[in-house]
Amino acid sequence: MDTADNTFVNVLKGKSCLKFTTIPADKMGILLSRAAQWTTASSGTGKLAFTPMNESLLEEILCFVEQFNSQHPQEAEHVFDEPLQWRTTLVASDFKTDYDISNLGVQSSEKDSKGHPLLLLSPPTVYVRSFSQLSKLVNLADKKLDEIRACLEENRDPLVKILGTGFAKVLEREDDTDALLLEDKGKDERLDSEVKVMLFHLLQNIDKQLLNKLLEKISEQVRLDPTAVKTEVELLKQFCSKGENRLLKSVQYTSDYEFLNGCRAPLWRQVHGEMFYLVIEPYDTEKLYITCSNAGVFLNGGIKQMGQESGYERTSEVFKDLLTLLKNSLHNFAENINKQDFAVQEMHLTQMIEHVESVDAEEQGQPQRSYEQQENNVDNKARQQHMPIEADGEKTYEPCPRWKNLVLLSLCGKTEEANPSKRSGEEKSGEIQNKKLGLAAKSKMKAEFSVSSLHGRVSSQKIKTPGRALPVELFSESSSESEEEEEQAERRPESNTDLPAEYWQIQKLVKYLKGGDPTATVLTLCAMMDFNLMQEACQLAIRDVGGLEVLINLLDTDEVKCKIGSLKILRKISHNVQIRQTIVDIGGLQSIVKILDSPVKDLKALAAETIANVARFHRARRIVRQYAGIKKLVKLLDCVTNFTNLTANQKKDIDVARCGALALWSCSKSTKNKEAIRKAEGIPLLGRLLKSPHENMLIPVVGTLQECASEERYRIAIQTEGMIKDLVKNLSSDSDELQMHCASAIFKCAEDKQTRDLVRKYRGLQPLVSLLEKADNEQLLAAATGAIWKCSISMENVAKFQEYKALEILVGLLTDQPEEVLVNVVGALGEFAQIPANKATIRKCGGIKPLVNLLTGTNQALLVNVTKAVGACATDKDNMAIIDQLDGVRLVWSLLKNPNADVQSGAAWALCPCIENAKDAGEMVRSLVGGLELIVNLLNTTNNEVLASICASIAKIAKDKENLAVLTDHGVVPLLAKLTNTSDDRLRRYLAEAIGHCCIWGSNRSSFGDAGAVAPLVHYLKSKDSAVHQSTAMALYQLSKDPSNCITMHERGVVKPLIHIMGSNDEMLQEAAAGCVRNIRLLAMANRKARLFQ
DSSP states (O other): OOHHHHHHHHHHTTOSSSOOTTSOOOOOOOSHHHHSOBOOOTTSOOOBOOOHHHHHHHHHHHHHHHHHHHHOHHHHTOEEEEEEEEEOSOOGGGOOTTEEEOSSOEEESOBOTTSOBSEEEETTEEEEEEHHHHHHHHHHOSSHHHHHHHHHHHOSOHHHHHHOHHHHHHHTSSSOHHHHHHTTOOHHHHHHHHHHHHHHHHHHHHHHHHHHHHHHHHHTTOOOOHHHHHHHHHHHHGGGSSSTTOOEEEEEESOOOOOTTSOOSOHHHHTTTEEEEEEEEESSSOOEEEEEETTEEEEBSOOOSTTOGGGGSBOSOOBSSHHHHHHHHOHHHHHHSOHHHHHHHHHHHHHHHTOOOOBOSOOOOOOOOOHHHHHHHHHHHHHOOOOOEEETTEEEOOOOGGGGGGHHHHHHHHHTTTOHHHHHHHHHHHHHHHHHHHHHHHHHHTOOOOGGGGSOOOOOEEEEOSSSEEEEOSBOOOOSOTTOOOOOOOOOOSSGGGSOHHHHHHHHHHHHHHHOOHHHHHHHHHHHHTSOTTSHHHHHHHHHTTHHHHHHHHTTSSOHHHHHHHHHHHHHHTTSHHHHHHHHHTTHHHHHHHGGGOSOHHHHHHHHHHHHHHOSSHHHHHHHHHTTHHHHHHHHTOOOSOOSSOOHHHHHHHHHHHHHHHHHHHHTTSHHHHHHHHHTTHHHHHHHHTTOSOHHHHHHHHHHHHHHTTSHHHHHHHHHTTHHHHHHHGGGOSOHHHHHHHHHHHHHHTTSHHHHHHHHHTTOHHHHHHGGGOTTOHHHHHHHHHHHHHHTTSHHHHHHHHHTTHHHHHHHTTSSOOHHHHHHHHHHHHHHTTSHHHHHHHHHTTOHHHHHHGGGOOOHHHHHHHHHHHHHHTTSHHHHHHHHHTTHHHHHHHGGGOSOHHHHHHHHHHHHHHHHHOTTHHHHHHTSTTHHHHHHHGGGOOOHHHHHHHHHHHHHHTTSHHHHHHHHHTTHHHHHHHGGGOOOHHHHHHHHHHHHHHTTSTTHHHHHHHTTOHHHHHHHTTOSOHHHHHHHHHHHHHHTTSHHHHHHHHHTTOHHHHHHHTTSSOHHHHHHHHHHHHHHHHHHHHHHHHHHTO
16 A cells, blocks of 8 residues: 555544544454444444445445455355344345245355354344355345445444454554464464465455545545645745835745645644635735635634634635735735736736636535534534625635535645654644643644545535636536536625624524524524525525534434424425535435334425425435435325315325425436336326315326326326326316426327327317417416427317317417427427418418528427428418518528438428429529539438438429439439338338439439349338338339339349239329339330341
8 A cells, every 4th residue: 555545544543633533443454444434323333324435435345245256266265253244134035046945034055164054044134154155145135235334334343253353463463464374373274374364365455445446536625735825925925025016014924834735724724724824014004814725815813823713713705816815905005016017927826726626526425413523513614604705806606614624634634644753743732732722722623523524515616717707516426417406606695794684693593403402402493493494594594504414413313393393494495506405415315315204294294395395406316216215205195085074184194195296296307216206106196196176286296297207108107097187177277387287298198199189088179279378478388389289290189279279379479489389389380281271371370481480590399390380381382482482492401401310301301392382493493502412412311211301302303304414413323222222111112202203314214223223122012001112113114114124123023013013093003013014024025026036
């Protein structure tokens, strides 16, 4: 292990000025228990905290155990000196072969020399005596991490149990352990000792890997280098030189002693991120006493020398650097400083001071802390109220207090052990300071911190640079969900004077909350609830003084009233984005999820409501799922089905179900959570609650359903469970929000034809049209137009919509609407325009012009729908005249350059009716410079839908011989021939049609034959699609006019399928097939005559 590792290990072993109270003081010699994060419990037995750091360590250990049996078979068979035992989740039925299963439990067939089974399950406790059995057991478990966690929690000294007490003590010696163990041993004992030594080394290696990984994560948390501040101090000292440029008398540090990490502040102040204390003496005013911290610089109460406790309080705003502070504090300095001469230095300083390393890692959680640990930190947090301040006309933000402690490990880790003499000197210095500081300072110098408290204190901030704002995500989590509410810049009042009186009153109450008995705690909670907790200042007051940790810890007590009071406060303040993120950061969400199992209904309801507020971003939703919160929330939905004549107890059950639905609604924004809700059988329960007459129940229930309806399984379930009827019924509700969610659910479910029919059956079309009148509510309008769009896919529904004058209203919505509404409106018009009469209605209502105008947009979904609507309208010649007049064809053609394949195909399909119905189509196409070349080049794409639409367009364009000649010059023949080997029937149909029309020009027929297009076309006749048959027969007919092609067709057996097709009811198909057979027959007869006359 290198120097950094040794330093860190020594810190973990307690060889520093700090004491880590929550680190288990075992004798095992393996360092995992010291690196992990442990909670403190009243019983004295801590548990592994649910933090990402611990999860990472557990995953590494799990991987090690799973692979141990295969990678180290000899060591895996070693029998432990004492069995590892813990409470397992496995039951007898989980064990298969190689185990003896009885009513009393399970035991392995493998036994040790004394006849003891190497694995014994006596539910719920399991005893394991070898790594081989441990590896097998872990592989049997569904929740593997839970097994590893339980094993480590209940076996705090595993090395002693694995190797034996005597052996472990010998291993802890620093001399030649291997030689000492192996000398004077018999053969069997020597072999056993060798295995133990190898086992010890294996465990030591995995221990080093874990510590290195931990070190990497911790080292990433260092944000600022003290070198930047020291460089700035040296530059400022240049202004103390004699002469005209002298602006300051002196710039001095308050301490001459510098720690190895570069800081001069005492270690107990470095905990708060403070690095240096300066005394700057200007000419025209009194001395300035300045604190330089990793978050900025500010004036303090007057630290003239180390050890004066009263001087550490901040007395000014926080500035980004010393220069900015001096400019704001010294008028003469600001006026006389030569900006031109100092510009280069200032830029250099700014770059150094604002350098921040962004960490791309999982956000860390924080284990719950005891009241004593919180009390140690409360006064420090109260003194450091971090406010937004003005610096050079730009607002900057102080980081959350949790960030202050992140510096501790790196600062102390680098300071300690690197120089023992200095460390001993520091200890002596610390003793002298303790005598000077008195009892209050002593308690802080000896303040106890835990390693676990160093992780998971996350926040996010934006650091303003002089030129631009640079957002820095200090800890980020990758997510596939685009709507995530991630950490945001903290907005705080300008100064302490801007804070309301309630801010300070609440902070006092939180202090009382920390030290009182249950009665005092309840009274304090009641007093806090008297404040307006929906006000941001009140919410942040609780957070800033450490109140969130206290409220979360109260949830682990046995006092129901304390829990209720805590949850009522958390429920209100969790509406704040920063608060709910902090709750997740400190591991509070796990405690709230745990309360869902409580028998007290009020507690369950409050916990579910709080989860509904907190689970509004991806990380929180994931935590709820990982800790079985989805199943617990689904259970809350199970209440009475009769909503009339309810007893008081039944009303409580319904309220609990309502809160559960609210929480599921928030959680359902995650795809994995949707699946978890379905697996927990939540759909039938939501369907039952959908029949409730209460609006406050229906909104979260329908909200959850419409969120989940994006998944096909949910759409099928909503249809089969009979929920469509209830959704249609609630479209007539008085609540706009409920109507919006019902319409949105129908919008997503109406992809299925049966659902569309059910909406019509239950008379839901007219209520949807009536919702269009509420044009001022954009969300409701978007949902209603979306539902109408999807329902209008069925022409029976379009006929009904015509009765309700929906088309005229939709055309009126083509202007002055958000894109979300326009996408749906245009989509509906595209479906309505499939009926000829509606095309004229759209024109008469003035809908053609706004549709053409929308072709210039950039929204991909809107462009897809617009091209479809324009194409449908263009089949009417009067409409086409207006489109041509508005230059609509050019706009559609230009969309072929769009990178989106759906837009390209939509534009190509729209061109087909435009070309077919234009007054002078050939000239119109030729007028588009580069248009034909663009069409031909798109035949190189790999998207079948784009290819089919381009082939259809080519078939229309090729009807004009001049345009066909240009297409031929651009190489359309070989490109079409290359596509003939496709198996896509849709592409086959339009490809054959394009080939048939391109045969008319010059020698294209023989060119297609030479390019190998004829033989694949013959194969098309085996398709089951009659449309493919028709276009193929026409193409073969054109190709058969070339003798060589006739020979190829005959060789491929085209005659028999063509004779069969000649019996079709389609006259065009009959004629094409007969013409092709005729040409083949004529060629055969000509050949026969030629032979006879030779």
